[in-house]
Amino acid sequence: MRSDLLTADGLTKRYGRFTAIEDVSFTLRAGEVLGLVGESGSGKSTTVRCLVGLTKPDAGTVSYDGEPLQGRAAWHRFRREAQMVFQDPYASLNPRMTVAEIVGEGLRVHGIERTAAGRRARVTTLLGQVGLDAGDLDRYPRSFSGGQRQRIAIARAIAVEPRVLICDEPVSALDVSVQAQVVNVLRDMGRELGLSILFIAHDLAVVRYLCDRLVVLDQGRIAEQGTREQIYDNPQAPYTRSLLAAVPIPDPAAERERRHRQKESAR
Ligand SMILES: Nc1ncnc2c1ncn2[C@@H]1O[C@H](COP(=O)(O)OP(=O)(O)O)[C@@H](O)[C@H]1O
Numbered sequence: 001m002r003s004d005l006l007t008a009d010g011l012t013k014r015y016g017r018f019t020a021i022e023d024v025s026f027t028l029r030a031g032e033v034l035g036l037v038g039e040s041g042s043g044k045s046t047t048v049r050c051l052v053g054l055t056k057p058d059a060g061t062v063s064y065d066g067e068p069l070q071g072r073a074a075w076h077r078f079r080r081e082a083q084m085v086f087q088d089p090y091a092s093l094n095p096r097m098t099v100a101e102i103v104g105e106g107l108r109v110h111g112i113e114r115t116a117a118g119r120r121a122r123v124t125t126l127l128g129q130v131g132l133d134a135g136d137l138d139r140y141p142r143s144f145s146g147g148q149r150q151r152i153a154i155a156r157a158i159a160v161e162p163r164v165l166i167c168d169e170p171v172s173a174l175d176v177s178v179q180a181q182v183v184n185v186l187r188d189m190g191r192e193l194g195l196s197i198l199f200i201a202h203d204l205a206v207v208r209y210l211c212d213r214l215v216v217l218d219q220g221r222i223a224e225q226g227t228r229e230q231i232y233d234n235p236q237a238p239y240t241r242s243l244l245a246a247v248p249i250p251d252p253a254a255e256r257e258r259r260h261r262q263k264e265s266a267r
């Protein structure tokens with residue numbers, strides 16, 4: 001049984017009289033990929049912001065590695081061990097820094113590589129892991145495509161040897177043709193490094209082959225959670241069914257089967 005790594009317990013966040021999330025509870029277990037899915041506005045980013053301490057929840061707690069996230073020391077450790085990849089690859093990289101600086105910064109700040117030469121060598125290795133190369137070291141973000149920028153963001157995140165990656169819609173802003181490539185980089189990195197990944201998406205097709213388990217958010221509340229098989233093959237909540245019906249499933253055989261089932265149930 002995989003151990004619990006990051007747990008949200010009863011998270012509630014209000015903006016004025018509007019409740020963005022209410023009583024949200026789930027656990028990311030060590031070594032798994034957990035999907036957090038729901039339509040735009042369902043409270044996914046608010047949940048993430050509460051989890052990582054960017055927003056203070058009105059109620060609920062967050063635990064990491066078996067301890068409540070409280071106090072400076074616990075947060076300090078968590079901030080290094082949990083890294084984020086954000087949605088907008090055009091806003092999340094400093095345009096005035098080179099790739100070597102962007103990816104190397106955490107190595108310097110956390111004292112992982114103390115010399116410039118050591119950092120350069122390490123960044124070169126990291127770039128190779130995400131499918132970029134040494135020739136990209138001294139280039140600036142503006143000369144990269146959206147997909148390449150997310151690879152840079154992934155390299156930056158894994159540079160500090162995290163245990164947890166929290167990815168808030170990392171492929172939603174990308175062309176459909178490159179979404180799968182970036183998802184694959186994340187999946188491969190996760191397996192290679194034994195990471196636990198919380199992957200946020202509004203589209204169930206994107207995360208189908210990535211997530212071990214999923215949490216479905218509907219208007220700030222959990223509609224259901226379960227294993228990939230439960231969510232995709234036997235969804236219980238009407239909301240999950242409607243999300244599934246809204247996405248084209250990129251597997252021709254599965255799509256034929258789905259159409260067939262829809263016709264059957266329409267009879
Ligand atoms: N800082 C804020 N002030 C007021 N309302 C907010 C704020 N942040 C988010 N919201 C609202 O909370 C709801 C959930 O937003 P969000 O968590 O960003 O959803 P998602 O990431 O699923 O698209 C939305 O209705 C949004 O407008």
Ligand SMILES: [Mg+2]
Pocket residue numbers: 044045046168169
């Ligand atoms: Mg969001």
